[in-house]
Amino acid sequence: MKKNHLTAALALSLLVPGLAQPTIQLSRPGERHPVAGPSTTFTGSVRVTPLFGSSPASAYSGGSVTFSPGARSHWHTHPLGQTLLVTEGVGRVQAWGQPSFEMRAGDVVTIPPGVKHWHGAAPQTSVTHIALQAARDGKAVEWLEPVSQEQYTMKTKHTIENVSPALEKARRETIHGDLWQRPQLNARDRSIVTLSCLIARNQTLGLPFYLERALDSGVKPAEISEVIHHLAFYAGWENAMASVPVAGEVFARRGLGQDELPAARVEPLPLNLEAENQRATTVSANFGETAPGLVQYTTDVLFRDLWLRPDLAPRDRSLVTVAALISSGQVAQVPYHLNRAMDNGLTQEQASEVITHLAFYAGWPNAFSALPVAKEVFAQRKAKG
DSSP states (O other): OOTTOOOSOSSOBOOOTTSSOOBOOOOOGGGOOOEEOOTTTEESOEEEEEEEOOBTTBOEEEEEEEEOTTOEEOSEEOTTOEEEEEEEEEEEEEETTSOBEEEETTOEEEEOTTOOEEEEEOSSSOEEEEEEEEOBTTBOOEEOOOOOHHHHTSOBTTSHHHHOHHHHHIIIIIITTTGGGOTTSOHHHHHHHHHHHHHHTTOOTTHHHHHHHHHHTTOOHHHHHHHHHHHHHHTOHHHHHHHHHHHHHHHHHTTOOGGGSOOSSOOOOOOOHHHHHHHHHHHHHHHTTTOHHHHHHIIIIIITTGGGOTTSOHHHHHHHHHHHHHHTTOGGGHHHHHHHHHHTTOOHHHHHHHHHHHHHHHOHHHHHHHHHHHHHHHHHHHHHO
16 A cells, blocks of 8 residues: 555554554444343333444444333433434433433433433334443443333423323323223224324324334234235325335334345235125226226235235234225225125224224214214124124
């Protein structure tokens, strides 16, 4: 290498006073592996990705830390302080004896040396930040006691309570304290219904929280993948696409890889040929001359492909479809799909509870618009025995 010229090599020798030819080091994203934050220093689900450690040339170290909703660090101090660069989501940070502050993507938080503090996610949203701190005498942090639930839920600046205390009360007591505890639908079904509603309405702000909750409630990554795919056809392509980066971030935080997702081409479920031929004949007779392309796509893409993909059970596909239709105010399509859902195993009690649940997430008018349709479907099925 010629003097004063840089080579294309990634490791470039540099002369630094007092050091023997150190080199520039480059670590690629795939070389940095996240680890679970230990329960001795964190509460809840936390993933830590080390970025760089201290070295003879610098006492600084840095890491990317992702907190799932409600997760936080224990109280701790740093002898030389700490800087947090918030890269994603919404979180909280608090110094001892002071109110907590909300921190959002793009914020920079500076914590002075020796200040007892904690930081983590907000109750319903995850947060990711890069933490930078320096060591003194080889020690960069002193861990203290956990942050209690009472301390965590203390009133913060820039929270719902500052805008509408009644709204926060309803969120905490009515939705999460009552609605989600009702036995007519289990947490898994409620998660599928809620995700379907949010994606169909392109409401991605709360999506990270409910994706995390769905995974915790037993919804598999493959099923979430299929929910998004299914909704591209029943709620619109762009609504489904808007949920992709949000779900991608949640999957990455959980360390979920492509091996846990359905393939593009799969072995389909058996086709009920008699029922499908009857459906196709009816639709073709009604609309074949009006929109022959749509009729053909409905047969080929939806009912002979999408509905036969095995990684989301037929009952759950029906649940997704009915929830999306009600959430979008598309009640004209509800009778066929509600009947199909009940043929696929959804009970009348569960179907009724889907509408009740959606009143909170899609609004009372959409829920009440679906009631006469559901009432008619229930009556017809009862009459048929």
